Amino acid sequence: MVKPTRVTNNIRALRFAHGEMTQADLADRIGVTRQTVIAIEQGRYSPSLEVAFQIARVFRVPIDSVFSYTDPEEG
Amino acid sequence: MTHQEKRAWIMLVVTVVAYTTYAVIVVGRAHGHPLSGVPYAATMLWSIGAAILASIVADTITSGPRRARITDDRDRQIGRMGEHIGQSLVVVGAVAGMLMAMAGWERFWIANVIYLGFALSAVLGSVAKIGMYHGRLPQW
Numbered sequence: 001m002v003k004p005t006r007v008t009n010n011i012r013a014l015r016f017a018h019g020e021m022t023q024a025d026l027a028d029r030i031g032v033t034r035q036t037v038i039a040i041e042q043g044r045y046s047p048s049l050e051v052a053f054q055i056a057r058v059f060r061v062p063i064d065s066v067f068s069y070t071d072p073e074e075g
Numbered sequence: 076m077t078h079q080e081k082r083a084w085i086m087l088v089v090t091v092v093a094y095t096t097y098a099v100i101v102v103g104r105a106h107g108h109p110l111s112g113v114p115y116a117a118t119m120l121w122s123i124g125a126a127i128l129a130s131i132v133a134d135t136i137t138s139g140p141r142r143a144r145i146t147d148d149r150d151r152q153i154g155r156m157g158e159h160i161g162q163s164l165v166v167v168g169a170v171a172g173m174l175m176a177m178a179g180w181e182r183f184w185i186a187n188v189i190y191l192g193f194a195l196s197a198v199l200g201s202v203a204k205i206g207m208y209h210g211r212l213p214q215w
Contacts, residue, residue, distance in 0.1 A: 005211070032147040033077045035208070039149065044211045048148055 087201035093126035161200020168192015
């Protein structure tokens with residue numbers, strides 16, 4: 001059984017807040033494919049810690065401004 | 076579509092076409108006689124060789140510029156998971172072939188069950204990869 005990820009993110013909002021950065025631009029800057037950025041944004045893929053830090057660095061914000069984790073007990 | 080997803084599609088299509096062509100040719104030779112008496116070895120080797128060549132050619136044709144061929148962690152995870160899922164059928168085919176050899180089955184059936192295991196393994200692995208590209212990566 002595939003568990004849905006509990007990690008949510010604000011990447012889409014951050015991209016728009018940073019000059020409407022495209023998914024392709026973000027992908028180029030962190031060295032992944034555009035499809036991976038799409039999958040991360042849609043919550044279909046949880047990136048590695050390293051990629052998560054790279055994304056936060058691109059937007060110049062702390063990592064917890066990009067990603068948040070919903071505790072199972074919070075539902 | 077990433078380069079690795081294209082490769083999964085190529086593997087799926089090439090395997091289905093090569094195996095179906097092989098099966099149609101061999102069954103077509105039977106003319107009502109038992110299949111085990113039909114010559115199959117050269118056709119099987121040709122279909123395997125043609126499938127390898129076709130996938131290399133298709134991969135070369137569909138690979139875009141260097142930038143489009145980038146592979147990241149997600150591609151590698153999907154690749155590993157897809158291979159892992161597909162491998163199960165290679166084992167099933169090999170074990171079936173081993174048991175058939177021990178039981179004294181004809182070589183035709185032993186060779187064909189192993190080939191079928193390889194073909195189904197490639198199909199299952201490719202379908203699993205394509206499914207993971209469009210859905211979620213399993214996280215247990």
